[in-house]
């Protein structure tokens with residue numbers, strides 16, 4: 045490593061916080077290197093017992109921000125049957141996700157965490173509640189049910205968390221929230237998180253929070269930051285397809301040297317292994333490595349025997365690599381400031397640089413926060429198709445051959461080979477074979493014949509009411525109303541027929557009276573597509589799509605039978 049960079053505010057580390065050893069070691073195991081900005085701001089006042097009103101989107105690390113202090117409330121040794129913490133969330137997906145996260149952080153403490161949501165048999169939840177739980181993560185409707193039955197008793201509560209409060213209000217849970225909050229004991233800590241802070245949320249906060257600290261992450265900073273001359277773009281890929289998407293982007297971009305940023309040490313290690321398996325020369329760099337190991341990595345990078353550095357923010361702090369051409373965010377950074385800092389690694393001293401961000405469909409909000417912060421658009425591009433990769437590889441082959449011809453070096457020594465084959469084959473055929481050999485030396489993902497599904501960012505609702513989580517699949521938060529069950533429709537046309545997401549959204553919106561926002565996840569494969577629409581409208585959408593043309597042709601349209609695809 046050389047020099048010292050203008051790193052983001054380093055602040056404290058997890059082990060500077062008065063968290064229990066069991067929790068700290070869970071964080072080490074997860075590979076978290078340092079707190080995210082919201083964790084930095086929220087955890088200390090929460091540990092002091094303050095109420096908190098936080099404005100933060102999903103993906104900023106807010107779950108750990110409230111979960112870690114909450115786990116400190118768990119008693120040592122034998123614990124009573126009643127929960128000390130209640131976390132309210134809008135959807136069942138979020139209930140499962142948040143309870144899984146708290147379970148992981150609190151495993152060493154033996155934390156008993158129970159997700160409680162509508163749609164699951166109530167008897168199973170009853171049994172668990174009777175046996176004793178420390179933390180309940182519930183959708184409001186089902187929580188009210190249990191409170192009414194006397195199976196969820198709140199008198200031992202020390203902490204109440206409202207997560208994605210705007211989403212809960214949007215989904216019609218306002219009354220349920222009031223019911224729950226008025227059933228809580230007098231003295232407890234209350235936390236409210238919301239991606240947006242409309243007046244209704246502020247009202248709720250004024251009534252139920254006492255002198256809260258306010259934390260805002262991803263807010264619009266005064267004046268856009270200066271961002272260097274860097275071409276910035278984004279690709280949407282599901283978590284599962286990210287390694288393949290990264291490979292394709294690298295093949296098309298053909299960077300001289302690239303740094304790939306990951307969120308955790310574990311992710312760094314996994315991705316390095318995957319990329320080496322795919323034929324890239326990747327090196328890992330993270331805070332768990334000794335100085336000697338890091339120096340070796342940097343030497344290999346400088347000597348250009350490695351072309352990909354996979355690193356965490358912490359490890360990359362202070363690095364200065366001259367020939368770096370590309371910065372790749374394998375994850376959208378949790379704070380716009382760290383995005384700016386990461387991409388500042390390229391485009392220095394007037395050189396051109398490229399910054400590429402892989403975005404998961406539910407991370408729309410983080411992308412918007414970055415755009416607001418930098419004042420620049422992040423162009424969302426389609427992941428290169430197999431045909432794109434082939435075309436690019438041919439182009440690279442052509443460039444390599446041209447360079448070789450222009451170099452006018454000792455090509456003469458190969459003349460004998462051509463001449464000796466000249467009787468058997470004509471010169472043009474011989475050239476083709478030579479090009480084919482050259483082609484094989486140029487990197488390309490051609491063994492990778494399958495197309496990746498084309499997906500798009502989840503739309504934020506108009507007025508910014510939607511949380512990013514759960515996407516179109518807002519299945520039963522325990523209540524009818526604005527929460528919609530989605531049904532999946534099969535359409536027998538896909539990428540090979542030139543279908544793009546907007547064609548499907550267009551056809552559905554034009555023909556069925558739904559708006560584009562009602563359409564959920566879209567998956568486009570080479571030969572068919574799957575679209576989610578509100579279950580109540582599915583039959584009507586299928587009927588109308590059958591009588592209409594998409595991209596000029598009729599396609600098979602039916603309910604998707606294979607719901608577990």
Ligand code: AMP
Nearest residue numbers: 076078079080102103104105106107307
């Ligand atoms: P959340 O905003 O709570 O949905 O968290 C987004 C993602 O960031 C989750 O996958 C967490 O596991 C991860 N995460 C949370 N805190 C950290 C941290 N300090 N370092 C690295 N990853 C984190």
